[in-house]
Amino acid sequence: MGESSVFHRDFNAVLPMVVAVDGNYLIDDSGRRYLDACGGAAVSCLGHDHPKVREAIKAQVDRLAFVHTGSFTNAPAEELAAHLVACAPEGTGAGRVMFLGSGSEAMEAALKLARQYCIEKGEPERQQIIARKPSYHGNTLGALATGGHAGRRAPFAPLLIEVNHIDAPYPYRLQGQDESEADFAERMALLLDAEIGRLGPETVMAFVAEPVVGASLGTQPAPKGYWPRVREICDRHGVLLIADEVMSGMGRTGTTYALEQEGIAADLTTMAKGLGAGYQPIAAVLAAQKVVDVIKAGSGKLWNGHTYMSHAIATAGALAVQQVIEEENLLDNVVRRGAQLEAALRDTFAQHANVGDMRGRGLFWTVELVADRKSKAPFDSSSGIAMNIGSAAKARGVMTYPSPGCIDGVNGDHVLLAPSYTSTEAEIYDIVETLAAAVQ
Ligand code: PLP
Numbered sequence: 001m002g003e004s005s006v007f008h009r010d011f012n013a014v015l016p017m018v019v020a021v022d023g024n025y026l027i028d029d030s031g032r033r034y035l036d037a038c039g040g041a042a043v044s045c046l047g048h049d050h051p052k053v054r055e056a057i058k059a060q061v062d063r064l065a066f067v068h069t070g071s072f073t074n075a076p077a078e079e080l081a082a083h084l085v086a087c088a089p090e091g092t093g094a095g096r097v098m099f100l101g102s103g104s105e106a107m108e109a110a111l112k113l114a115r116q117y118c119i120e121k122g123e124p125e126r127q128q129i130i131a132r133k134p135s136y137h138g139n140t141l142g143a144l145a146t147g148g149h150a151g152r153r154a155p156f157a158p159l160l161i162e163v164n165h166i167d168a169p170y171p172y173r174l175q176g177q178d179e180s181e182a183d184f185a186e187r188m189a190l191l192l193d194a195e196i197g198r199l200g201p202e203t204v205m206a207f208v209a210e211p212v213v214g215a216s217l218g219t220q221p222a223p224k225g226y227w228p229r230v231r232e233i234c235d236r237h238g239v240l241l242i243a244d245e246v247m248s249g250m251g252r253t254g255t256t257y258a259l260e261q262e263g264i265a266a267d268l269t270t271m272a273k274g275l276g277a278g279y280q281p282i283a284a285v286l287a288a289q290k291v292v293d294v295i296k297a298g299s300g301k302l303w304n305g306h307t308y309m310s311h312a313i314a315t316a317g318a319l320a321v322q323q324v325i326e327e328e329n330l331l332d333n334v335v336r337r338g339a340q341l342e343a344a345l346r347d348t349f350a351q352h353a354n355v356g357d358m359r360g361r362g363l364f365w366t367v368e369l370v371a372d373r374k375s376k377a378p379f380d381s382s383s384g385i386a387m388n389i390g391s392a393a394k395a396r397g398v399m400t401y402p403s404p405g406c407i408d409g410v411n412g413d414h415v416l417l418a419p420s421y422t423s424t425e426a427e428i429y430d431i432v433e434t435l436a437a438a439v440q
Helices: 051-063 075-086 103-120 141-146 150-159 181-199 226-237 258-262 289-297 312-327 330-349 385-395 425-439
Strands: 018-022 025-028 033-036 096-100 128-133 164-167 204-209 240-245 268-271 283-287 355-360 365-369 401-403 414-417
Touching (some): 033 425, 226 240, 226 258, 330 355, 330 425
Parallel strands (some): 128 164, 240 268
Antiparallel strands (some): 025 033
């Protein structure tokens, strides 16, 4: 093949061409097999060839592909929305779901819904957004502005709306040596209270955060008690809580929504990757009843829209994905294989000189690399350590999701693992053994 006409991340990279799939493996045109231990970016949670999902998509192609949401609805979109509302965390109530094409679009839509809610409620002065750093909420301008990822924001800084960022809980580096988990959770949650106070509570529209931080920090759950306290602070100040479950949602951490495990519900929830599992490009925003009621009693109209919302083939594919997860009890497998993955990682890397931290939940785990374990000093930002490890694992036939440290060198490089929910015991051990060989 000559020079590619497709925009790839690296213009000079010559990428293998994937021509076939086999369960959790990708196969390139030279016949090489790659065990997919990251699902791209925590996307392919059912491997690459689930027969039920394939059949559902084919059947929908023969039935109906697209109708415009201004004039019609369609059965798979209705059924999928009902399912997502039915399994939403307690407290969501009779919500509604908007279907979109990507996680970034879902974040934009959530921000716009939050703004509409404030206006329709008679509080138009609420326009401030508070988010966290590190975080990643997408690549479109609003989502990029919301994300607390210094490297990704930098070139576009003049184009970004103003968003206020507080620290995300990151125990490895931010928890005091003698500080209990409960005290740490409280201290981090109070950062939100203080930021709302600084801005003026009547001006704050929403707090945006990932229940388990994904790409920017690497599968970082919050300390116990953080989320209930955040919910209380948002309620006390009339601030909407937007949970970005684009990566952490749809079973990745062992429950459909990661926030379920914290015992609270968000007002707006974004989801994407595990929703369609890569079989179709699809994302969604779930609005809790509280939001729906205000808009219904106000204009009764959605002040946002995209041509491909509620696409019938995309929603049919995602519906089949969610049904497979339920019918095959795959959340149990996420918990079981997740425990196995954690144990194998801890056994393998507990004493490693360059592994500073291992963190995660369910089948969502990260190894953070450091130049010096004692001081926790990260590798120099030019070291390329995580990317080199990712390349070494790929050369050995296992795909991981490596990231350079992202906040001005404060947090280290990391390698993220997000294997399929259908992973076998042997595949989990293969992933960890290969990573060990790649890290050395
Ligand atoms: N939000 C989170 C938490 C993500 O991890 C991502 C993508 O990695 C996004 C939003 C953006 O999703 P997309 O790449 O589909 O636009």
